[in-house]
Amino acid sequence: MRFVSYVLARMRPENLLCLTPQGLCCRPAGVHVDPTRAVERALITHAHSDHARPGHGHVLATPETLRIMALRYGPDFAGSTQPIQYGEVVTLKGGVEVSFHPAGHVLGSAQILLEWNGYRAVVSGDYKRERDPTCAPFSPVRCDLFVTEATFGLPVFRHPPAHAEIAKLIASAELFPERAHLVGAYSLGKAQRVMALLREGGWQRPIYVHGAMTAITDFYLSEGIALGEIRHVAPEERKNLGGEIVICPPSALQDIWSRKFPDPVNAMASGWMRVRARARQSGIELPLVISDHADWDDLGRTVLETGAQDIWVTHGAEEALVYWCEQNGLRAKPLHLVGYGDEEADEIAAPVEGT
Amino acid sequence: MNRFAALLDRLAYEPRRNAKIRLLADYFRDTPDPERGIALAALTGGLSFQHAKPNMIRTLIGERTDPYLFQLSRDYVGDMAETVALMWPAKHGVNYVPTLAEIVAGLNEASKADLPARLASWLDGLDEVGRWALIKLITGSLRIGASARLAKTAVASMGQDISPDDVELVWPGLEPPYLELFAWVEGRSEKPESNNPAPFSPPMLSTAIEDTANWREALDPKDFAAEWKWDGIRVQAVGGRDADGRRVARLYSRTGEDISGSFPDIVASVNFLGALDGELLILRDGGVQSFNVLQQRLNRKTITTKLIDEFPAHIRAYDLLSADGEDLRALTFEQRRLRLDAFLAGAPNPAISLSPQIAFTSWDDLTAARADPASHGAGVDADAVEGVMVKRRAAPYVPGRPKGEWFKWKRDPFNVDAVLMYAQRGSGKRSSFYSDYTFGVWADGEEGEELVPVGKAYFGFTDEELLKIDRFVRKNTINRFGPVREVTHEPDEGLVFEIAFEGLSRSSRHKSGVAMRFPRISRIRWDKPPREADRIGHLEALLAPLV
DSSP: OHHHHHHHHHOOHHHHOEEETTEEEEGGGTEEESOSSOOSEEEOSOOSTTTOOSOEEEEEEOHHHHHHHHHHHOTTSEEEEEEOOBTOEEEOGGGOEEEEEEOSSSTTOEEEEEEETTEEEEEOOSOOOSOOTTSOOOOOOOOSEEEEEETTOSTTOOOOOHHHHHHHHHHHHHHOTTSOEEEEOOTTTHHHHHHHHHHHTTOOSOEEEOGGGHHHHHHHHHTTOOOOOEEEOOGGGGGGOTTOEEEEOGGGGGSGGGGGSSSOEEEEEOGGGGSHHHHHHTTOSEEEOOOSSOOHHHHHHHHHHHTOSEEEEEEESHHHHHHHHHHTTOEEEEOOOSSOOOHHHHHHHSOOOOO | OHHHHHHHHHHHHOOOHHHHHHHHHHHHHHSOTTHHHHHHHHHTTOOOOSSOOHHHHHHHHHTTSOHHHHHHHHHHHOOHHHHHHHHSOOOTTOOOOOOHHHHHHHHHHOOTTTHHHHHHHHHHHSOHHHHHHHHHHHTTOOOOSOOHHHHHHHHHHTSSSOOHHHHHHHGGGOOTTOHHHHHHHTTSSOOOOOOOSSOOOOOBOOEEGGGSTTHHHHSOGGGEEEEEEESSEEEEEEEEEOTTSOEEEEEEETTOOBOGGGOHHHHHHOOSSEEEEEEEEEEETTEEOOHHHHHTTTTOSSOOHHHHHHSOEEEEEEEEEEETTEEOTTSOHHHHHHHHHHHHHHSOOTTEEEOOEEOOSSHHHHHHHHHOGGGGTTGGGGGGEEEEEEEETTOOOOSBOOTTTEEEEEOOOEEEEEEEEEEEEOSGGGTTSEEEEEEEEEEEETTEEEEEEEEEEOOSSOHHHHHHHHHHHHHTEEEEETTEEEEOOBTTBSOEEEEEESEEEEOSSSTTSEEEESOEEEEEETTSOGGGSOBHHHHHTTSOOOO
């Protein structure tokens, strides 16, 4: 017992995880987690493009993540792949044991637990604690080092209950039955969550989707997630969609594509909608504060629940969360990882052109 | 309160006027008395609270949050009230949501010492949006893009055949929570009695003379009188006596809003029984000042003696609607005008004067006067003249915009050829179009000729032209800043707009040093290379010399 605690006290988090130009690296196992450039061996937390890039030699990820990557990048997105179920333990080089645990972010998203010589590190990728009918709920994993995101790492970000935001959307569609309600939502995860929440909120009409998200949505349906009747928006049909709810990528809201709808109400489902200036800047009339990331309270709660003494903050508003951890007696440091962004913030800031 | 806050939240984001009216009406229909009446008072600016100050909010949040985290958050959000609303720590177990009516009653009865604790308990009970609205409400910055007029229009829309003017007419006799008003529009009771001793009368409005085909031939100059069209704000100054015989004076805007509070100097000078229709202007140094000067007096929250001394308000009267209890509106314009002369002569008043008429016998005479007001009688006041009004001598005073009676003939706008520099996406229906344009003219820069922005325009073009400009913007973007695109603007490459505008003033807020009034695009010069656009000197020549 004495010996074990001696070893633990000697073990520094940097022995297990370190930063390389490719991203976060587990040297003893010879793997990278969510590398931002092509590497030999990669562990992928979830399929959002800033975390899951094509071109790696070997990829270990949940079956859903692997299937979505294949859908987005084609079947040859990596040299070889290996699916791992939630809770399954795989032993890597150097005796490092790895297991994946639900992160509650999108379908297939996982936190990755790396265990070596009794030392446990969890790389959480992106995660949220709020209920989401389209993916497995986050489960806290005890560890010594917790690597967390901080996308919404400021105490102004407290996400309201998502069903209340959806109720606003439904009320608006009922008050303005002649206007199409366009909802900007990230194509993977957020869009399908909004659809599922609309069904829970009592919206029974068909939900229309932009062409850019039909493939992912069909994938969700094929995974057995109930979303009700989903219809692809046919270009010539746009003018007839008054009173309907149409889900599209955020960039499509400002796109020429949106012009043909009858007097559209521009809505957006994003945690950024909490801040008025952000919503206004994106030209949104109906902001819906619905996020797939942990809010400030949940970041702090999660950090404490893991029991970790070392907290590394990968991306987002690192400064405030690091400060908060230190105030709570934890060792914390920002990683300033370049290459991760919030998938939505990127889309909101740089609209793509369409025709 | 949360429902009211949700309304304010939605209004703040909604650009369409009609949608705002529906949102307001929907709220009024859904919300019981007296809550909705208090909300109406808040929306029409009828509430003010003595003790609540922004500082109090700052102290409260300081006691509840880490100063460093607050600083980081404040920097990110960029707005104090919003930061506090979002950061206020949720208090578990508090599940009582205060109503707006309770909050307003509480604000009125709480003592200064008592207020912080009450405020804190309300903030505990509200959600983020509710807290935002409450802080905006008590700090008096309820700028939500919905005017008092819009709220009254929404109330009118709840009834059958009730116009906003009808609501405006009964309004001065009503008090929050407006139970009789809602009962009336909902058809549950009769129209409330207007016991306003100094009531507003809906004004008579004009049409543009150019809208009448061949007006120079169709209209006979003998049938018309003309006067200057002042560039001020249309007002009605009304004096009356209440049931106890006390004098009551009120000043109304064109839409019937009571603006007495903003012009105590005018109200104090209303020493008559009657209703005058005229233009509110600033009269200083013996002359009427331009609209730019008047603007410095408008929209001020507190009216200080200094402000009144610096910007003395004055009414140029051009019509008399009632005098000593007699309704004159059925008389002809000519008869009313004689009564107005006598009325003003009988009770001299330094704050009110007669708006002079322009002598003319032919439309050519009037054309000359319009082109050069200074030498046709307007003299030093010419800066505040924006054209002429042509009124039928035989016309009675008819509320609304009767055809063929009163005409406005605005002076020709100024023009400048300017180069498109930046384009921004519009809002609402135009959110997928680059429809707001910043344009510039040439000036001497450090490295030779450069374009300096001189204004922004977002109307004056057809839908078809908008499509073409939008396409041009998308194809010629050289830079992007959020919703704004910088567009190619080189001497030989770029797009020239002919911009029409009503006036120009000096401005320290603009790099060019000038600000335009009512700029709009009058023509798109696809044919003109940017190098042939105007220079800043062309605009500077229009500025009145600095005194």
